[in-house]
Amino acid sequence: LSCSLLASGTSHPALFNDTTIRKGLEQYGVPEADSWHYIHSTCVEITPVASSAVWVASPYINLIQLLLDTLKDKVQSISCYEDLEFYYKKYLADAISQAVIEQNRWQLEREKHGGDPLVSCFVDDCLEKGKDIDQGGARYNWIMPSFVGLSNLADALTAIRELVFSQGQLKLQDLVKLLENNFDGSEPVRQLLLNKPAKYGNDHDLADAAAVSAAAWIAEEVGRHRTWRDDYFVPSLFCWIMHEQFGQRTGASPDGRPAGFPLADGSGPAQGREKNGPTASLLSSTKWSHEPFIGGIAVNMKFGKSSFKQQATDKMIALIKTFMRRGGFELQINVVDHETLLKAKKRPEAYRDLVVRVGGYSDYFIHLSPAMQEEVIQRSEHLL
Numbered sequence: 001l002s003c004s005l006l007a008s009g010t011s012h013p014a015l016f017n018d019t020t021i022r023k024g025l026e027q028y029g030v031p032e033a034d035s036w037h038y039i040h041s042t043c044v045e046i047t048p049v050a051s052s053a054v055w056v057a058s059p060y061i062n063l064i065q066l067l068l069d070t071l072k073d074k075v076q077s078i079s080c081y082e083d084l085e086f087y088y089k090k091y092l093a094d095a096i097s098q099a100v101i102e103q104n105r106w107q108l109e110r111e112k113h114g115g116d117p118l119v120s121c122f123v124d125d126c127l128e129k130g131k132d133i134d135q136g137g138a139r140y141n142w143i144m145p146s147f148v149g150l151s152n153l154a155d156a157l158t159a160i161r162e163l164v165f166s167q168g169q170l171k172l173q174d175l176v177k178l179l180e181n182n183f184d185g186s187e188p189v190r191q192l193l194l195n196k197p198a199k200y201g202n203d204h205d206l207a208d209a210a211a212v213s214a215a216a217w218i219a220e221e222v223g224r225h226r227t228w229r230d231d232y233f234v235p236s237l238f239c240w241i242m243h244e245q246f247g248q249r250t251g252a253s254p255d256g257r258p259a260g261f262p263l264a265d266g267s268g269p270a271q272g273r274e275k276n277g278p279t280a281s282l283l284s285s286t287k288w289s290h291e292p293f294i295g296g297i298a299v300n301m302k303f304g305k306s307s308f309k310q311q312a313t314d315k316m317i318a319l320i321k322t323f324m325r326r327g328g329f330e331l332q333i334n335v336v337d338h339e340t341l342l343k344a345k346k347r348p349e350a351y352r353d354l355v356v357r358v359g360g361y362s363d364y365f366i367h368l369s370p371a372m373q374e375e376v377i378q379r380s381e382h383l384l
Contacts, residue, residue, distance in 0.1 A: 003316050006333045007308045011355045011362040014044070015331045017290075017324045021046055024294035024329075028232050029143065043360030044238050044296035044330050045144060051124040053138035055107075056146075056295065060097055060242045063149040063214070064253050064263060066091045067156055070240065071254075075176050081165045084157070085213070093221050096145070100225045100233065103143050107228040110134045135331055141231040144295030147218055147244055148239045149263040151270045154200040154211035155255035162197045175254060179289075182252045183260040194256025201269025202381075203280035208287045215288040223292070236295025237267040239359040244372045262375040265359040266298030271378035278303075278382040286326035297329035298360040302379045305335045312384035319384075332357045334376075341365065341377045 002013050022035040030048055041047045067088060071078075074087045114134035120126040128138030163169045170189070183190040189227035198207035203242035215237070222235040237247075247262035255270065257263075267285065274281045278301060285299050303316070316333070323331050334357050344351035348366035356365050356376055365373065 003313050003320070007305075007313050007316065007335055009305055009335050011332070011334065011357045014040075014357075015320055015324075015333075016044075017328055017330065019324075020223045020290050020327050020329050021294060024291040025207050027291055028234060028294070030140070037267055040296070040330075043240060044298050045236060046294040046296065048140050048234060051139040053123070053133045053368065054140060054144065055103070055134075055143045055234065056144045057238075057240065058103055059145055060239070060246070061095055061145055061147050062127070062246045062250060062263075063092075063097060063147050063153045064156065064255075064257075064363070065151060065246070065250050066095055068251055068253065071172070071179070072381055075173055078172060078274050081161045084160060085194075088157075089221075089237075092217055094220045095365050097226070099145055099260060103145075103233075104228040107141075107143070111136065111228070135189065136229045141227055141229040142234045142295075143227050143231075144234045144236050145222065146236040146238055146242075146295060148242050150211055150237055150267045151264040151273075152201045152253055152255050152257060153214050154207060155197070155270060155273065157210040157214075158199070158207045159193050159197040159254045159256070161210075163193065177253045179254065190252075190256050190258070192256075193254060197331075199269065199273040199275070201274040201284045202276040203283040208284045209283070212288040215293075219289075219292040234295045235293050236297065237293050238296040238298040239263070239265055240361060241359060241372070243359055244346075244369065244375065260371075262371055265375065265379075266300050268299040269303070269380070271375055272380050274382070276382040278384070279322070280330070281380070281382075282319060282323045283326070286323060286328045290327055290329035293329065296360065299323075299328065299331050300334070300357055300359070301331065302334040302336065302376075302381050304381050304383055305337045305340070308384070315384040332360075334379075338377065338381050341373070345370075345373050345377070 025035040032141045037049045038046050039049050047054040059093045070091045071086045079083050115132050120133040123133050123138050125139050131137030164172050178186050198204040200211050218235050222233045225233045243263040252259045282318050344354050346364050354365040
């Protein structure tokens with residue numbers, strides 16, 4: 001039934017993996033008997049029901065901007081790919097530490113100046129402790145930072161590894177200058193970065209390894225910290241609308257993305273870079289463990305509607321089962337033709353009811369900004 005609804009063009013339901021979510025909850029101290037009692041609180045963020053003062057998406061962190069900062073500041077010190085990884089991890093760790101300081105300060109301020117007595121009456125264990133939800137009365141007090149641009153980072157690291165350090169087609173100093181100038185007058189180089197290196201989302205071990213490493217770095221660094229109330233920081237990899245907002249103020253990146261263009265949505269491949277079909281895409285997206293990221297993960301896929309027959313629905317079911325068996329956290333599917341999206345962009349008055357999945361949530365296509373519309377249009381359209 002779910003696949004039939006999606007095949008008809010609806011953006012719901014989103015497909016969550018109960019097994020992965022429950023394992024993730026247990027990893028953060030939720031008893032097995034209680035791990036079934038959760039909700040995706042807004043988009044894909046998982047919180048225990050009636051027992052949490054969890055802060056979701058607090059804050060969003062731009063993974064590709066951290067790489068650009070690393071390259072700008074450390075280009076003279078980077079002589080090999082291992083150097084780049086070393087310095088990037090230091091920048092990532094520092095960004096996480098700064099976010100922890102800020103979030104803990106806000107949690108302390110809420111403890112002193114906040115208060116929500118009515119809500120506290122319905123949240124375990126506020127009444128038992130005699131504490132408001134803002135004073136640590138809730139059973140779970142997690143803070144969930146969300147990291148945006150995983151696939152851009154993976155593709156950028158892979159491009160540098162292949163074209164700069166393995167093949168010597170580019171010098172790192174020259175690449176940094178090109179990025180600062182948004183590839184002005186160097187479109188062939190941008191196309192080289194965009195098209196030649198392996199890309200995350202094609203079941204290519206080299207490109208996927210960069211995403212696997214990045215996810216491990218994030219989980220490890222976030223796991224080092226505790227909240228003001230001595231509870232967990234829990235990472236997430238989804239974006240809501242932040243991939244557009246970050247993209248607007250992020251310069252050109254080594255994956256061939258021009259300055260100002262949205263970052264990749266969620267934790268799936270970047271727009272249009274899946275070349276080996278939907279199975280390869282889902283295999284790439286599940287090569288790293290999703291369990292630590294119960295702060296939320298969104299993997300988006302787009303299929304052409306005009307070719308969707310019963311056989312295609314059966315294939316979709318098989319894909320979804322594969323994703324779930326491999327530990328995938330959440331999958332959301334758009335079934336809409338490329339041509340329909342182009343028509344809706346040109347004639348919005350005729351497509352007022354066209355709803356699409358964006359980055360963890362759904363919205364009317366004509367209500368999206370032009371940049372967000374283009375981001376959805378450029379996503380790979382798979383056939384089944």
